[in-house]
Amino acid sequence: MNSSAIPQPHDSAIPQSPSYDLVEVFESLQGEGRNTGRPCVFVRFAGCNLSCPWCDTDVKRRFSASLDDLVAEIGQYRPKSVVLTGGEPTLVDAMPELVAALKRRGYWIAVETNGTRDAEWLQFTDYVACSPKAEFPESLALARADEVRVVASSEHVAQFCRWVRGRIAATDYYVSPCERDGEMDFATAKAVMSELDGWSLSVQLHKLLGFR
Numbered sequence: 001m002n003s004s005a006i007p008q009p010h011d012s013a014i015p016q017s018p019s020y021d022l023v024e025v026f027e028s029l030q031g032e033g034r035n036t037g038r039p040c041v042f043v044r045f046a047g048c049n050l051s052c053p054w055c056d057t058d059v060k061r062r063f064s065a066s067l068d069d070l071v072a073e074i075g076q077y078r079p080k081s082v083v084l085t086g087g088e089p090t091l092v093d094a095m096p097e098l099v100a101a102l103k104r105r106g107y108w109i110a111v112e113t114n115g116t117r118d119a120e121w122l123q124f125t126d127y128v129a130c131s132p133k134a135e136f137p138e139s140l141a142l143a144r145a146d147e148v149r150v151v152a153s154s155e156h157v158a159q160f161c162r163w164v165r166g167r168i169a170a171t172d173y174y175v176s177p178c179e180r181d182g183e184m185d186f187a188t189a190k191a192v193m194s195e196l197d198g199w200s201l202s203v204q205l206h207k208l209l210g211f212r
């Protein structure tokens, strides 16, 4: 996903001074996928349209910020790379304005999505990581991404991975261990990997190293 064009707000439904519901903004290293190790500012938006049984992500709104305040908050950190994550960032109506504001300031922008909603603004970002969920195959809507990451929540996920590979065109495909009660389930991830060709293991490096 890459474009030199900067998106312009085109939808009259988008308010002039949008507000963003957020869980947290913080700096860390990307811990998963092809960009593992890259210093980034993570912007976690509140709310998700799925309810994965093993989800350990806090998606409750902690605070709201205006566009200007959010961009200023991001600018307080050193990295010029931003990860828009959640929750589910494609639920955020005013994302085109945020993407445009960050692009004007020269940021590299990655998005982490569950793939249930396609969004025009995704094409103006630099990297899309799609993590479709085997528990909700009927909700998959995204057909293209830079990387796909599937959580190995059971040994049956290998079949889902093969199905996903035919649905989403991507450069890299990853299997991620499922974390339950703070423990990484590497055994199931290994079992899933043993049934697949062309998939790589992606561990949550930031958790193994004790980063946020």
Ligand code: SF4
Binding pocket: 048, 049, 050, 051, 052, 054, 055, 056, 057, 059, 086, 087, 088, 114, 133
């Ligand atoms: S899509 Fe992600 S944030 Fe949403 S419930 Fe599933 S694991 Fe949690």
